[in-house]
Amino acid sequence: MVQRASAAAGGAAMKAKQSLGSRLAEGVSGGLVRVLLIVVGLFWLVPTIGLLLSSLRSPEDIAASGWWKVFTEPSQITFDSYSKLLQNEDITSSLLNTVWITVPATLLVVIIGSLAGYAFAWMEFPGRDWWFLGVVGLLVVPVQVALIPIAELFGKLGIFGSVIGVVLFHVGFGLPFAVFLLRNFFAEIPRELLEAARLDGAGELRLFFRVVLPLGGPAIAALGIFQFLWVWNDMLVALIFSDSGSQPITVALQTQVRQFGNNIDVLAPGAFISMVVPLAVFFAFQRQFVSGVMAGAVK
Numbered sequence: 001m002v003q004r005a006s007a008a009a010g011g012a013a014m015k016a017k018q019s020l021g022s023r024l025a026e027g028v029s030g031g032l033v034r035v036l037l038i039v040v041g042l043f044w045l046v047p048t049i050g051l052l053l054s055s056l057r058s059p060e061d062i063a064a065s066g067w068w069k070v071f072t073e074p075s076q077i078t079f080d081s082y083s084k085l086l087q088n089e090d091i092t093s094s095l096l097n098t099v100w101i102t103v104p105a106t107l108l109v110v111i112i113g114s115l116a117g118y119a120f121a122w123m124e125f126p127g128r129d130w131w132f133l134g135v136v137g138l139l140v141v142p143v144q145v146a147l148i149p150i151a152e153l154f155g156k157l158g159i160f161g162s163v164i165g166v167v168l169f170h171v172g173f174g175l176p177f178a179v180f181l182l183r184n185f186f187a188e189i190p191r192e193l194l195e196a197a198r199l200d201g202a203g204e205l206r207l208f209f210r211v212v213l214p215l216g217g218p219a220i221a222a223l224g225i226f227q228f229l230w231v232w233n234d235m236l237v238a239l240i241f242s243d244s245g246s247q248p249i250t251v252a253l254q255t256q257v258r259q260f261g262n263n264i265d266v267l268a269p270g271a272f273i274s275m276v277v278p279l280a281v282f283f284a285f286q287r288q289f290v291s292g293v294m295a296g297a298v299k
Helices: 002-017 020-028 031-055 059-064 067-071 080-087 089-122 128-140 143-157 163-186 191-199 204-215 217-233 236-241 249-259 264-284 286-294
Strands: none
Touching: 031 067, 031 264, 059 264, 080 089, 080 264, 089 128, 089 163, 089 204, 089 217, 089 249, 089 264, 128 163, 143 163, 143 236, 163 217, 163 236, 191 204, 204 217, 217 264, 236 249, 249 264
């Protein structure tokens, strides 16, 4: 009985010594935090939901009332705007151009960044550390600084205004971050594991594809999502380096706003499609994204 009383007294004393913040954190943990997170998530989704409902309304209904009117008058919902969108050649071709720009730019950055990251992490060659410092230094170079010089270079090469030019620009500015991220991740792989593979007769390429790539999957997935979102949502680079035949969806929508200010029946569904594709990619690979971001945080 005495031991129980002393233990209870000790527990009460420790609880009394807890800071006010700790006690508040313990008090709100659990159901209240979940409810708060759900509310925040719903507020975050309000613009997307509003854009979706606006894309399902006629231009007359959009001009007459807000998108929330759909909840009281569901008869306003129509797919005519999406039908008109598919008939707009500028929008459909720009959406295809966006895919042709985003997919190669993402794959090239992931492939080249993985190879370079492995080389900087585990291969010995002259000036390796200095070359890596140079790559890290490129991270601080603003995109705006290189727009005019690279535009002149692409003009001399004959690729200015083409999909290839936009892809190469995104690859060039995406590689420094890719190499930096993957090099640091690959460097955390135990040396003993690589040495055991070399003792079994594995060369550098086989070691890279059979050992390093499977272990680096989370980091590579996170890099791929970052690059995909950046390229898909880009407008500055595409606005400068693309022409009317190679412009992506972001530039096409901006052109629609400039030329047809009341063309809301095309702008709303086009903007929603432009938004929902990167959202779908993110949610589809969110587990790999979180694993890659948290890689190395816990030993």
